[in-house]
Amino acid sequence: MxxxxxxxxxxxxxxxxxxxxxxxxxxxxxxxxxxxxxxxxxxxxxxxxxxxxxxxxxxxxxxxxxxxxxxxxxxxxxxxxxxxxxxxxxxxxxxxxxxxxxxxxxxxxxxxxxxxxxxxxxxxxxxxxxxxxxxxxxxxxxxxxxxxxxxxxxxxxxxxxxxxxxxxxxxxxxxxxxxxxxxxxxxxxxxRGDYSLPNTFTMTFEKVQDMRYGENPHQGAAFYKEVGKTKGTLADAVQLNGKELSYNNINDANGALELLREFSEPAVVAVKHANPCGVGVGNNVLEAYQKAYTADSVSIFGGIIVTNQIIDKATAEEMCKIFFEIVIAPGYEEEALEVFKLKKNLRVLKLENITYSDPHALTMKKVDGGLIVQQKDLELLIEEELKVVTERTPSEKEMEDLHFAWKLVKHVKSNGIALAKDGMSVGMGGGQTNRIWATTQAIDHGMEFLGEEGVKGSVLASDAFFPFDDCVKAAAAAGITAIIQPGGSIRDEDSIKACNEAGIAMVFTGMRHFKH
Missing domain, CATH: 3.40.50.1380 (Methylglyoxal synthase-like domain)
Incomplete structure (x- = not known):
């Protein structure tokens, strides 16, 4: 032999x-x-x-x-x-x-x-x-x-x-x-600088870990990493505490990180079941967290919290007043880490380059018999193409809130609506089969946690155009003062008229953000 x-x-x-x-x-x-x-x-x-x-x-x-x-x-x-x-x-x-x-x-x-x-x-x-x-x-x-x-x-x-x-x-x-x-x-x-979608599509992944199960206990699952494409992703994170990540943990955390990357200022994003439930920005990580928590103090329970700031002891102590599954940050002060480690099951991840986004990234979904692939939605809006279509122009403060709300709604499942005010999410409605349901859901969400005064004076973002004026009328009844949406419906004039009658400012982006 x-x-x-x-x-x-x-x-x-x-x-x-x-x-x-x-x-x-x-x-x-x-x-x-x-x-x-x-x-x-x-x-x-x-x-x-x-x-x-x-x-x-x-x-x-x-x-x-x-x-x-x-x-x-x-x-x-x-x-x-x-x-x-x-x-x-x-x-x-x-x-x-x-x-x-x-x-x-x-x-x-x-x-x-x-x-x-x-x-x-x-x-x-x-x-x-x-x-x-x-x-x-x-x-x-x-x-x-x-x-x-x-x-x-x-x-x-x-x-x-x-x-x-x-x-x-x-x-x-x-x-x-x-x-x-x-x-x-x-x-x-x-x-060669070739990032087109080729006639034959081949990728390679390496197993990071087997998982106890997938979305449900009867489903097998594993986590794979994309070779050479892990910068700023969960595959590159270092786990400092807690149980191993589950299938749902990874899916939800990925969605939280995608929304977090929209912000350059100190920001905290809370996610539950892949949906953002509370988002805040502030002068520091503690202020941002307090806003995210206030926006939805119920859904954040058992959720995922991500931030683009190093977490200090005071913020860690505030976070640990509730139960949550995962915290991800670019770093931790030693005293903060000791606070988190008191919760032995809390998954604490350190992710350097947390705000990095691959400019050539693709998103993929497996369907029976095939795969659908697209370029990742990395655009937000084009400032030069924003168009005020109402008699009233948004104030500087409203415009700031509209930009914030637009970042949120980009990451809410369609049909998606997001309300925002003062650097904080006010209410979100997502995954609805019609836009008025998403709108009323977002308003009800805000009313439950912030009350009428919390919703009053907020702004509204819609991921796609309004096919009817019912969403504008619901917004007006709740005291919402400005709306941002793509525009492009054959009935745009109905919504513009309703805004003018209610004194609401409306801005068209010319860009939609469907998320299915």
Whole structure:
């Protein structure tokens, strides 16, 4: 039995090779792996001794040879194959242990140049892996060091690796090479500055963790990270306290972070079931938190709190007066962290670059039989295109509140309505099948927690146009003074007329923010 070993990740390879030799396996190797094995006292044959051809072109060509691939690809019970092998004086290779040039590690290095990345594209390795995996009935192929143990166990017990194990290992190979090739293709597209949606869409993700379950206990789930795209995301967060994150935790926290990134001033966003329930901005994180809490002191219970500020002790103490699942911030004062750690189950995450947003990010939704992909909604509005369509122009204060409300409604599920005043969310209505329901829901929300006076003088944002004037009339009855919406309905004039009659200022953005 002969094994060909050529690995970039040398974890456990010396010990594995020594065990193979003790079982009577002859070892062939190349380059750095050859040196590592020989220096460790493992009897090893150089690849050139098998091919009769020297490694050349700075090591670019060494295993791309018929002596290697015929040894891998010949079918052992095919008489014609065996006859040709004898005529050519070639021998079988029964075990391949290969993992590839560290392309991922290379492109993740700070300041890496294209030339260095290109040199770390493995050619011979994937070719050997694919040859061996294709012929898995006769050849064992190992790409993952964690599989060394099972291979040794079966060789010791049966002097061969089972067909089932070989098939399992071959499957892992094609997963590995697909992942490798996808990383290369996506990296090269980015180097060209090509961010269009291609005819074939391939991405690669690496498992971060298995989860106890998904949205519900009967659903299996796992969390995967996108290679090279984790800056400012939950995949890059460091957990400092509490239980592991669940499927729902991650989904909800992601939505909270997306809304948080709309703000440059000190801000706190509270989210429950992927919907923002309280948002506040202030001169500091404590003031922002107090506003977010006041906006909805019920829904925040058991929710997620995110902020773009370092949390101090006073804010931590205020937060810990209620129960919530997760807090995420770019940092914590030591005393604040000690306060949070008194709640052993509270998940405390530190996320540097918390306000970073990838300008080329995509959003994806799996549908049965396919995938829908779009560019991420990173726009808010275009100031030059704002159009006051009513007799009354919003005051400077109203305009400030309208901008704030527009940030909120962008992240409320459609049909979405958001009310805001004084740097605080007043009420939100989302996920309704008609806009008047969303409007009344937002007003009722505000009335419940802030009362009539809290809602009076607030402004309203709608994620899409008003098809009727009923929303304006409901807003007027609640004392709302200004509205921002995309405009574009064939019945815009009805809403404008209703605003003029009520003395409400209305601004059209020309841009909608559906969120489904």
């Amino acid at each position: 002969r094994a060909l070993i050529s690995v970039s990740d040398k974890t456990g390879i010396v010990e594995f090779a020594k065990e193979l030799v003790s079982l009577g396996v002859e070892i062939i190797s190349t380059g750095g792996t050859f040196n590592a094995l020989q220096n460790a006292g493992v009897e090893v044959i150089g690849i050139s001794d098998v091919t009769g051809f020297p490694e050349c072109l700075d090591g670019r060509v060494k295993t791309l040879h018929p002596a290697i691939h015929a040894g891998l690809l010949n079918i052992r019970d095919n008489e014609e194959h065996q006859k040709q092998m004898q005529e050519l004086g070639l021998s079988n290779i029964d075990l391949v242990v290969v993992n590839l040039y560290p392309f991922k590690q290379t492109i993740l290095k700070e300041g890496v140049k294209l030339e260095e990345a290109i040199e770390n594209i493995d050619i011979g390795g994937p070719t050997m892996l694919r040859s061996a995996a294709k012929n898995n009935h006769d050849v064992t192929v190992v790409v993952d060091p964690t599989d060394y143990a099972v291979v040794l166990e079966e060789l010791r017990a049966n002097n061969k690796v089972s067909v089932d194990t070989n098939f399992y290992l071959a499957t892992k190979v094609f997963e590995h090479t697909a992942n490798y090739d996808t990383m290369i293709a996506n990296y090269l597209r980015e180097q």
